[in-house]
Amino acid sequence: MILGTIVLLVAVALVARAVIKTNGASDRGDAPAFALPTASQTPAAESASATSSTEAAKAPNLSVTTEIGSLADLNTVAAANDAVFLYVPGKDGSSSNPPAAAMQSAAGRIGAQGYKIGLFTLKAGTRDHEMIAAQMAVPGVVAGFKGRGMVPISGDITETKLIQAFVAASSAGGCGPSGCGPAGCN
DSSP: OHHHHHHHHHHHHHHHHHHHHHHHHOOOTTOOOOSOHHHHHSOOSSOOOOOOHHHHHHSOOOOTTOEESSGGGHHHHTTTOSEEEEEEOOTTSOSOOOOHHHHHHHHHHHHTTTOOEEEEEEOTTSHHHHHHHHHSOSSEEEEEETTSOEEEEESSOOHHHHHHHHHHHHTSOOOGGGOEETTEEO
């Protein structure tokens, strides 16, 4: 029992150290947390043009063809959204046809509940694409909720799976201002 208590205290100390280290290293303040911390530190090769807040408030972005070069771009182009569905194509750019019908249908059903959902495609061959492809099977979709979490979906992408991933991402504990990745907190 004493040995178990010692192991538990050491584990708590390591977790506390990691949390303090992460909070101390973050300079982003209260910025939206759609991006991985390492992705936000790299300059975006190609930034997608940002839509104005008034346009985004009038109609949800249901185009899956909006291509972004990095996850950090989501903090700009999806600032008015509560959540995003991010299509991640295969490593060589194969299967670059996103499951648009399922993504649009899920976004429509979620949007009916009062949430603003953005649909995006991550450009193949970018640094963030390689990082995500190392953490999940591609092609796939990452459901992300602002300030909460990201949940990967691979294989057969259906409306039901997308809605379940949205619910899981929205109920995640969040990772603070440093952001989350498809595999969890970083």
